[in-house]
Amino acid sequence: MQPRAVDAAGVTHETAGADARIVSLVPSITETLFALGLDRQVVGRTGxxxxxHDKVREVRKVGGTKAVKLDAIRALRPTHLIVNIDENERDTVEQLRAFVPHIVVTHPQTPQDNLSLYALLGAIFDRRHEAQRLCERLEARLRETAAQAFAAQNVLYLIWREPWMSVARDTYIASMLQLVNWRTLPDVRGGTAGAARYPMLDFDDAPWLADVDRILLSSEPYRFTQTHRDALARDPRLADKRIELIDGEMVSWYGVRAIEGIAYLQRLASTP
Incomplete structure (x- = not known):
């Protein structure tokens, strides 16, 4: 009997053959597929x-994570499609089920969840040894971080402006920040999916703002720049806050990027 793996939707997948044709609609997982040595099997990806960089440019684009080109995917004749509960729309995924034999659903919510993500992809695409090596690297990074003492900080992690948007406590981003003892504000939880995971903010109606030590301006999905940082620094409501830019990929991309991302946060949290 072939080994099996269960994805985030509870669907059991058998091990694919060497002729698997994979379309990934999740940027961080596309990167992870290449880290697992699946270069030849990845036939489609989002913009x-x-x-x-040097490898994905050879792979055909099939739209965005939400503005997906169904016909482009159909033309690639994929055997497997990889999606994520937060990043891709359910209606689109249901349409793709009509012609993609295997849809793999992912939903990491903590850095530790990457261990099961590596194992899932390794089992489905017969890259168990490669997946185990990623697990060992991540586990070493997690142990290293747990052994360090970081100053407690309340942080406001901004992902959008007009309107301002942040992250709930039960998001992957918040869990990553918690590794270096940074606690996100506002203290809200958004559930398993949906807009509540990324709450809108009004600086004039945020009593918790007084407790914020650092404001982090992410490079994605909104690309905050030094100009935005400087403008916020002039805002009298934020006069006593440390405001800085942060690499959103390092904090929000799960998969193989988490290994480097945790080291990045260690350095950031250790900077006076």
Missing amino acids: FCVHP
């Missing part, structure tokens, strides 16, 4: 799948 946001930009890593590894």
